[in-house]
Amino acid sequence: MTEEIIIAGFGGQGVLSMGKILAYSGIIQNQEVSWMPSYGPEMRGGTANVTVILSDQRISSPYLRVFDTAIILNQQSMDKFENEVKPGGILIYDPNGITHHPTRTDIAIYQIKGTELAQQMGNKKIFNMVVLGGYLKIKPIIKLENVVEGLKKSLSERYQNLIPLNKEAIIKGMEHVEKYEAVY
Amino acid sequence: MSELKLMKGNEALAEAAIRAGVDAYFGYPITPQSEVIEYLMYEQPEKRTGMVVLQAESEIAAINMVYGAASTGKRVLTSSSSPGISLKLEGISYIAGAELPAVIVNVVRGGPGLGTIQPSQADYFQSVKGGGHGDYKLYVLAPASVQEMADFVEDAFDIAFKYRAPVLILSDGLIGQMMEKVTLKPQKERMSNQELIEKYGSWAVTGKTNRQRNIITSLDLQSEKMEARVHRLMAKYAQMEKEDLRFEKIACDDAEYLIVAYGSSARIAQKTVELAREKGIKVGLLRPITLFPFPKKQLFELADQVKGILSVELNAGQMIEDVQIATQFKVPVEHFGRTGGIIHTPEEILEALEQKFIK
Amino acid sequence: MEIADIIKPENKVFCKTALMTDTPLSYCPGCGHGTAHNLTMEVIDELGIVEETIGVAPVGCSVLAYDFMNIDITQAAHGRAPAVATAIARCWPDKYVFTYQGDGDLAAIGTAETIHACNRGENIVIIFVNNGIYGMTGGQMAPTTLEGMISSTSPYGREISSMGSPIKMTELVANLPGVFYATRQSVHTHKHARKAKKAIQKAFENTRLKKGLSFIEIVSNCNSGWKMTPNEANIWMEEHMFSYFPLGDIKVDGKLK
Numbered sequence: 001m002t003e004e005i006i007i008a009g010f011g012g013q014g015v016l017s018m019g020k021i022l023a024y025s026g027i028i029q030n031q032e033v034s035w036m037p038s039y040g041p042e043m044r045g046g047t048a049n050v051t052v053i054l055s056d057q058r059i060s061s062p063y064l065r066v067f068d069t070a071i072i073l074n075q076q077s078m079d080k081f082e083n084e085v086k087p088g089g090i091l092i093y094d095p096n097g098i099t100h101h102p103t104r105t106d107i108a109i110y111q112i113k114g115t116e117l118a119q120q121m122g123n124k125k126i127f128n129m130v131v132l133g134g135y136l137k138i139k140p141i142i143k144l145e146n147v148v149e150g151l152k153k154s155l156s157e158r159y160q161n162l163i164p165l166n167k168e169a170i171i172k173g174m175e176h177v178e179k180y181e182a183v184y
Numbered sequence: 185m186s187e188l189k190l191m192k193g194n195e196a197l198a199e200a201a202i203r204a205g206v207d208a209y210f211g212y213p214i215t216p217q218s219e220v221i222e223y224l225m226y227e228q229p230e231k232r233t234g235m236v237v238l239q240a241e242s243e244i245a246a247i248n249m250v251y252g253a254a255s256t257g258k259r260v261l262t263s264s265s266s267p268g269i270s271l272k273l274e275g276i277s278y279i280a281g282a283e284l285p286a287v288i289v290n291v292v293r294g295g296p297g298l299g300t301i302q303p304s305q306a307d308y309f310q311s312v313k314g315g316g317h318g319d320y321k322l323y324v325l326a327p328a329s330v331q332e333m334a335d336f337v338e339d340a341f342d343i344a345f346k347y348r349a350p351v352l353i354l355s356d357g358l359i360g361q362m363m364e365k366v367t368l369k370p371q372k373e374r375m376s377n378q379e380l381i382e383k384y385g386s387w388a389v390t391g392k393t394n395r396q397r398n399i400i401t402s403l404d405l406q407s408e409k410m411e412a413r414v415h416r417l418m419a420k421y422a423q424m425e426k427e428d429l430r431f432e433k434i435a436c437d438d439a440e441y442l443i444v445a446y447g448s449s450a451r452i453a454q455k456t457v458e459l460a461r462e463k464g465i466k467v468g469l470l471r472p473i474t475l476f477p478f479p480k481k482q483l484f485e486l487a488d489q490v491k492g493i494l495s496v497e498l499n500a501g502q503m504i505e506d507v508q509i510a511t512q513f514k515v516p517v518e519h520f521g522r523t524g525g526i527i528h529t530p531e532e533i534l535e536a537l538e539q540k541f542i543k
Numbered sequence: 544m545e546i547a548d549i550i551k552p553e554n555k556v557f558c559k560t561a562l563m564t565d566t567p568l569s570y571c572p573g574c575g576h577g578t579a580h581n582l583t584m585e586v587i588d589e590l591g592i593v594e595e596t597i598g599v600a601p602v603g604c605s606v607l608a609y610d611f612m613n614i615d616i617t618q619a620a621h622g623r624a625p626a627v628a629t630a631i632a633r634c635w636p637d638k639y640v641f642t643y644q645g646d647g648d649l650a651a652i653g654t655a656e657t658i659h660a661c662n663r664g665e666n667i668v669i670i671f672v673n674n675g676i677y678g679m680t681g682g683q684m685a686p687t688t689l690e691g692m693i694s695s696t697s698p699y700g701r702e703i704s705s706m707g708s709p710i711k712m713t714e715l716v717a718n719l720p721g722v723f724y725a726t727r728q729s730v731h732t733h734k735h736a737r738k739a740k741k742a743i744q745k746a747f748e749n750t751r752l753k754k755g756l757s758f759i760e761i762v763s764n765c766n767s768g769w770k771m772t773p774n775e776a777n778i779w780m781e782e783h784m785f786s787y788f789p790l791g792d793i794k795v796d797g798k799l800k
Contacts, residue, residue, distance in 0.1 A: 207634060208630065208633065208634050210630060236630075236633045236634055238629070238630075238633060240626065240659075241655055241656070241658075241659035242655060244623070244626075244655075244656075245623070245626040245629075245655065245656050245659065246626075248619060248620055248623035248626035248627050248630075248656070249626050249627065249629055249630035250630065251617075251619070251620070251623075251627055251630075252599070252617060252619070252626065252627030252628065252629065252630035252631045253630040253631065253633070253634045255617040255627070255631070256597065256617075256631055256634055256635060258634045260630070260634075274620060275620060275623070278620050282618075377635070389597050389615040389616065389617050389631075390597070390615060390635070390638075391593070391594045391595050391596055391597060391614075391615055391638060392593055392594060392596075392613070392614050392615045393594050397609075397613055397614055397615050397616070398615045398616075399609045399615075399616050399617075399618070400616070400617040400618065401600075401609060401617075401618035402618075403606065403607075403618060
C-alpha cells in the first residue's frame with residue numbers, strides 16, 4: 001500500500017498540522033511516512049500545502065506531480081490541484097468558499113462541510129479534524145485509535161486536553177462526508 | 185535507548201547532535217535552516233549534556249567561534265544556508281588550513297545572491313571545489329533523508345577527527361524542511377576535559393602543561409613549510425578517496441541508462457527509476473553519498489554498460505562536470521535540473537531522460 | 544669569576560620573562576609590542592596560570608605573537624579574535640582566555656565581533672594595542688588614525704569630512720553592560736609600563752572571578768609607520784595621541800568613571 005496525498009488550503013487552516021497528524025498516525029501503524037510542506041512567506045496567510053505519503057515500503061520521492069488523493073480547502077488549491085489527481089483517485093473538498101466546483105469525471109469527488117460542522121461544534125479550529133475524518137471514512141488506511149495516538153504525539157503538552165474534542169470532530173467528519181456528483 | 189520520532193530534517197540533525205555528544209554549536213538564523221538553532225535553544229542541551237549553544241552576531245562570527253572551539257579539541261558544529269555559507273567560507277578555509285576538526289551544515293537554498301528560500305542544489309561547486317581560498321577540500325556528505333540528517337552528524341564527526349579536517353553536510357531546503365520517521369540513537373556522553381586532553385593534547389590548545397606549547401594557525405610565512413602543509417592536506421584527501429568514499433547503487437545491474445543524483449534529487453530520481461521500469465525502460469541510479477570523495481571509479485565502469493547518463497541536480501549543471509571527468513566522455517552525459525527553487529518531479533526527470541537519450 | 548657570581552639575585556634589575564620564548568622579536572626597534580607582550584606574559588607567569596591560559600593572536604603586526612609567547616595560542620582570522628575567544632571561553636569556562644589585537648584588527652574589520660563579545664560580557668580579557676596605523680601592511684590609515692595624520696592611504700592627512708573621526712573604542716565598549724573593566728594605558732616609560740601591568744593583572748583577576756569582559760587599550764607608537772625615530776615617536780605620541788586618547792581607567796568594577 002502506498003497512499004500519496006496533497007493537502008492544500010490557506011495558511012492558518014491547519015493544513016500542515018493535519019498532514020502531521022496523518023503522518024504520526026502512519027508511524028503508529030508501523031508505516032513509512034513523509035511530510036513535505038511547501039514553505040515560504042506564503043505560509044503566513046497565503047496558500048499552504050503539504051504532501052503526505054504513507055507506505056508499507058521505503059518512500060522514494062517525497063515530492064510528487066500527481067496524487068492518489070487531494071484534500072482541497074480553498075479555491076486557489078482547487079484550481080491548482082484538481083488536475084493533479086491520478087485517474088481513479090480521490091478529491092475531497094470543503095465547499096465553503098468554493099465557487100468553481102470540480103468537474104473531473106475520472107476521479108471520485110467528495111464534499112465535507114468542515115467549516116460548517118466545526119462551527120456547529122462550537123470550535124472553528126477543529127475544522128481540519130472534521131475534514132481528516134471525512135478522508136479517513138473514504139480511505140480507511142488508518143484506524144481511528146491510531147489517529148488518536150497520532151494526535152497525542154503531535155499535539156503539545158498544553159493541548160492534550162483537546163484530544164476528546166478532536167476525536168469527536170474526526171467522527172463527525174466520518175459521518176458527514178458525501179459523494180459529490182458534478183452537475184452539468 | 186533509541187527512539188522513533190517524526191521530525192523535520194533540521195530538527196533531527198539538531199537532536200542527533202545533542203545525542204552524539206557534540207560539545208558546542210554556534211549559528212546564525214537563516215531560512216531554511218533556522219530550525220536547527222531554534223530546536224537547540226528550545227531543548228537547552230546545556231542542561232541535558234553540557235553542550236554549549238550560542239547565537240552569534242553573524243555567520244562570520246559563528247564560523248570563527250567554530251574555529252576557536254575546534255582549536256581546543258572540542259566537537260563543534262555550525263549550520264547555515266547558502267548565503268550564510270558564503271560568509272563562512274573564509275573561516276572554513278582557515279579551519280582546513282589549520283587542520284582542525286569541525287562539522288558545517290549547509291541547508292541549501294536557491295542562488296545566486298539572496299536568491300530564494302526554496303530548495304536548491306546550486307552550492308555543489310562551492311562545496312566540492314574548495315569554495316574558500318587556497319588548496320583545500322571538504323569531505324562532503326549528502327543526506328537524502330531525515331534519517332541520514334540524523335545519522336550523518338556522528339559520521340561527520342568521525343571523519344573530522346580521523347583527519348583533523350572540516351566536514352560538510354550538504355543538505356537542502358527539501359531534506360531540511362520535510363518530516364519523516366527517524367530512529368534516534370541513544371545519548372552518548374560528552375568527552376570529559378581530562379579525556380580530551382589525553383586524546384588530543386598533542387595538538388589542541390588547552391593550556392600549556394609540561395609539554396611544548398601548542399599553536400593553532402594556518403600561517404606559514406616560510407614557503408617550504410607552507411608547501412609541506414599543503415602536501416599534508418593533499419595526503420589526507422587522497423586517504424579519504426581511498427578509505428571513506430560512500431555511494432549507493434539502485435537498480436544498476438541491468439541498467440541501460442543511468443541517473444546520477446545526490447540528496448533530494450536522488451530521492452526524487454528513485455521514483456523516476458520506478459516509473460521508467462514500469463514503462464520497460466531500464467534505468468539505474470547511482471547516488472553519491474559523499475560528493476568528495478566522488479565515486480569516479482564506479483562511474484567509469486558504469487559508462488561501459490549504459491547508453492547514456494543523466495546528471496540530475498537542482499541547479500543549472502554542476503555535478504555533471506565531475507560525471508564527465510569520471511566517465512572520460514566514453515558515453516553521452518546530459519544534465520537535467522530545475523532552478524530558482526522549483527523542484528523537479530519524478531515525471532519531469534523521466535521525460536528529460538527519454539527526450540535526451542531515447543526519442 | 545662565574546656569570547652566576549656576577550649576576551646575583553640581589554643585583555638583578557631585569558630578566559627575560561620565563562613565558563617569553565627565545566625567538567627574537569620581529570617588531571621594529573622601539574615598538575611597544577615587545578613590552579606589551581612581556582607584561583602580559585609576566586602577569587600570567589606571576590599568577591601561576593599558564594596551564595589554564597589560552598591566548599588568541601590576531602592578524603596584524605602581532606600575528607606572530609605565538610612565536611614569542613610561550614603559551615598555548617590560537618591564531619585567529621583578521622578581526623575575529625573576540626569570536627574565537629568567546630567559543631574557547633564558553634567551552635572551557637575555567638580557563639583564562641585573552642585576545643591580543645591591534646587597531647585595524649579590533650576597530651575596523653573586527654568591530655562587530657568586538658562589540659558583541661563585549662555586549663555578551665564574555666569572560667575574557669581583550670588587550671588592544673592602538674598605534675593609530677596599520678603597521679604590518681606598510682602604514683595605511685587605521686580607524687584610530689588621528690585627524691590630519693599622514694599615512695599611505697591618507698597621504699594628505701586624515702580628513703574627517705571624508706574619512707571619519709578616529710574611533711575611541713574603549714569609551715565605546717565601556718558603555719556596554721557586559722564590560723566590567725575598561726582602561727587605557729601606555730607602555731612607553733617604566734612608570735607607564737608598571738601601571739599597564741597592574742591593569743593586566745586586574746583584568747586576569749576579573750576573569751578568575753568570572754566578572755565578564757576586561758578591555759585594556761594600550762596606546763602605543765609605530766615609529767616605522769609614523770616615519771619617526773623611536774624617541775620622536777614617543778614624544779609625538781605623548782603630545783598628540785594622549786590628548787585624543789587620554790590615559791586612565793574608564794570603567795572599573797562595572798562602574799563608569
